[in-house]
């Protein structure tokens with residue numbers, strides 16, 4: 592995806608300032624600041640309980656913040672806000688015995704501006720399912736229907752809460768393509784996810800949350816470049832480096848890892864020290880590495 596530094600985001604569609612939410616003694620969201628530029632796809636990443644859904648619900652105007660401000664186009668949220676946004680919930684209770692087409696018609700009746708159903712059906716690949724009862728849809732088909740319902744009022748800003756959780760790999764990839772199509776149409780997207788590959792595939796910028804706080808926010812590439820050297824060379828932890836090994840080594844997941852900007856130097860040193868390189872691996876650091884470094888644990892617990 593295109594890389595846009597936050598410095599370029601002069602125009603802001605949605606802004607959260609020092610946003611907090613307490614439930615009794617628990618601080619679920621702690622002085623969160625973020626801003627969404629028009630047209631970008633922004634991802635909130637974090638482990639279970641990090642505060643992603645609470646943040647999303649406040650930004651959707653569903654949950655009252657304990658303190659802080661939310662501005663849409665630099666104005667506090669107004670009564671009309673729901674007409675400008677679309678929300679895809681993890682689960683939406685739809686009345687029983689409605690066809691896909693009935694569901695779309697029902698939701699369309701709630702808004703003053705709506706996308707023609709044929710356009711929506713085409714965008715969300717629902718054309719062949721319009722007469723099917725919604726209870727009989729597969730997981731992937733159901734997600735496409737929920738997305739279509741969220742898009743029915745042609746929102747400027749779309750909220751997706753863990754949109755691909757529970758989908759099989761093929762359905763996830765299809766859904767990612769759909770989200771790219773929606774974004775290409777100019778819709779700004781804010782999504783939460785547990786999946787690093789989803790964030791890397793879809794998001795222009797991300798915020799990594801833990802314990803209600805944003806630890807970092809920027810483009811995935813900038814965050815990775817800030818935290819790591821360009822490559823990670825790894826060997827099984829069982830390999831002997833011998834005395835006098837000169838480079839810093841990290842051990843995790845059964846591997847010895849060396850961060851380096853100079854892979855050739857590491858390879859030469861390994862040869863010099865007569866290290867067995869049969870199972871050597873060279874890769875670029877990714878969001879999973881970043882997450883582990885920032886939070887001390889892996890995203891999927």
Ligand SMILES: Nc1ncnc2c1ncn2[C@@H]1O[C@H](COP(=O)(O)OP(=O)(O)OP(=O)(O)O)[C@@H](O)[C@H]1O
Pocket residue numbers: 614617618619637638639640641642643644645646
């Ligand atoms: N209505 C509520 N009442 C009390 N505590 C709540 C409420 N909603 C959320 N919490 C707590 O706030 C914290 C943040 O929860 P939240 O659902 O926002 O996290 P999350 O990052 O979305 O997690 P997950 O990935 O599991 O959905 C958690 O400790 C949760 O138990």
